[in-house]
Amino acid sequence: MALSISTTSTTALITILLLLSGGSSTMASNESINIPKFDIDQLEFALNLEYLEAEFFSWGAFGVGLDSLAPNLTMGGPPPIGVMKANLSSFVRDIIAQFAFQEFGHLRAIKSRVKGFPRPQMDLSAVAFATVMNNAFEMHLVPPFDPYANDINYLLASYVIPYVGLTGYVGTIPKLQSPTSERLVAGLLGVESGQDAVIRTLLFQRALSKVTPYSFTVAEFTSKISKLRNDLGKRGLKDEGVIVPLVQGAEGRIAGNVLVGDQNSLSFDRTPEEILRIVYGSGEENKPGLFYPKGADGRIARSYL
Ligand SMILES: *[C@@H]1O[C@H](CO)[C@@H](O)[C@H](O)[C@H]1NC(C)=O
Ligand SMILES: *[C@@H]1O[C@H](CO)[C@@H](O)[C@H](O)[C@H]1NC(C)=O
Numbered sequence: 001m002a003l004s005i006s007t008t009s010t011t012a013l014i015t016i017l018l019l020l021s022g023g024s025s026t027m028a029s030n031e032s033i034n035i036p037k038f039d040i041d042q043l044e045f046a047l048n049l050e051y052l053e054a055e056f057f058s059w060g061a062f063g064v065g066l067d068s069l070a071p072n073l074t075m076g077g078p079p080p081i082g083v084m085k086a087n088l089s090s091f092v093r094d095i096i097a098q099f100a101f102q103e104f105g106h107l108r109a110i111k112s113r114v115k116g117f118p119r120p121q122m123d124l125s126a127v128a129f130a131t132v133m134n135n136a137f138e139m140h141l142v143p144p145f146d147p148y149a150n151d152i153n154y155l156l157a158s159y160v161i162p163y164v165g166l167t168g169y170v171g172t173i174p175k176l177q178s179p180t181s182e183r184l185v186a187g188l189l190g191v192e193s194g195q196d197a198v199i200r201t202l203l204f205q206r207a208l209s210k211v212t213p214y215s216f217t218v219a220e221f222t223s224k225i226s227k228l229r230n231d232l233g234k235r236g237l238k239d240e241g242v243i244v245p246l247v248q249g250a251e252g253r254i255a256g257n258v259l260v261g262d263q264n265s266l267s268f269d270r271t272p273e274e275i276l277r278i279v280y281g282s283g284e285e286n287k288p289g290l291f292y293p294k295g296a297d298g299r300i301a302r303s304y305l
């Protein structure tokens with residue numbers, strides 16, 4: 001008797017599993033049907049930084065952006081202000097071109113799962129990046145920092161962005177409710193952290209070089225930018241330059257800091273609020289500015305405006 005009940009329930013379970021797997025594959029054509037509202041908001045929030053990276057890398061490498069290379073991904077949002085082609089060596093240009101296409105894929109991947117929103121107004125002008133550097137050094141650099149001038153300046157400007165996305169994804173994953181969105185964000189995190197590692201490695205290689213015409217080294221620029229992000233985020237130390245005091249390095253035993261991590265070398269996390277405080281440059285999630293003069297889009301960012 002016991003045996004037959006268990007056989008019956010096993011059969012029923014297998015039937016249910018078959019139905020479920022059949023059901024989910026027929027729904028794969030519109031996966032957002034499976035995605036809870038909470039997850040949709042988190043995924044849409046990510047679009048803000050992905051749009052920014054797509055445009056900055058695409059323009060930097062090719063001198064054109066989404067409007068020329070993937071117009072459907074803009075959903076009609078306005079082109080970014082002040083972005084331009086960077087004066088890059090062929091080696092760095094090739095890397096940035098790869099990053100650009102990776103970001104196009106990220107935008108498409110997110111939008112294949114959630115409706116999303118048009119490209120928000122972004123300011124990627126030299127002035128915006130010069131402002132970041134002035135705020136980081138708490139002084140006016142003369143001449144103003146030009147992100148597009150050469151490899152090293154462009155890599156320093158690039159240092160400003162993917163890491164913020166990375167910490168956001170680390171913060172998002174444990175809060176997500178559906179495996180579909182967890183898988184997506186894990187995939188985004190993997191490549192964003194790879195981009196961050198490449199940028200940091202190229203900067204680490206030049207860590208002790210001066211960033212001409214200034215008297216500061218590459219390592220000093222990274223430390224100042226990281227400190228600024230820590231200050232704006234207002235949640236303690238989550239950001240470190242490529243050379244740190246020994247105590248901040250891996251195991252508290254090494255000054256080289258090609259990857260950022262906590263005491264156990266695990267990635268730091270940030271909330272959408274912390275990210276907005278940083279990318280707005282204002283330290284306030286309800287005060288847009290800097291890279292998003294009209295604010296970021298999606299339900300989370302809009303809820304603060
Ligand atoms: C998928 O469904 C969502 C929610 O009903 C809808 O907003 C979205 O436009 C659909 N996407 C596609 C590609 O059909
Ligand atoms: C872009 O959108 C247009 C109009 O909706 C559509 O006809 C075209 O196939 C799309 N192209 C791509 C590459 O998705």
Ligand SMILES: *[C@@H]1O[C@H](CO)[C@@H](O)[C@H](O)[C@H]1NC(C)=O
Nearest residue numbers: 087088089148149150151152
């Ligand atoms: C472009 O970068 C190279 C190498 O750093 C530099 O020598 C050159 O002056 C730069 N050109 C312009 C127009 O800034």
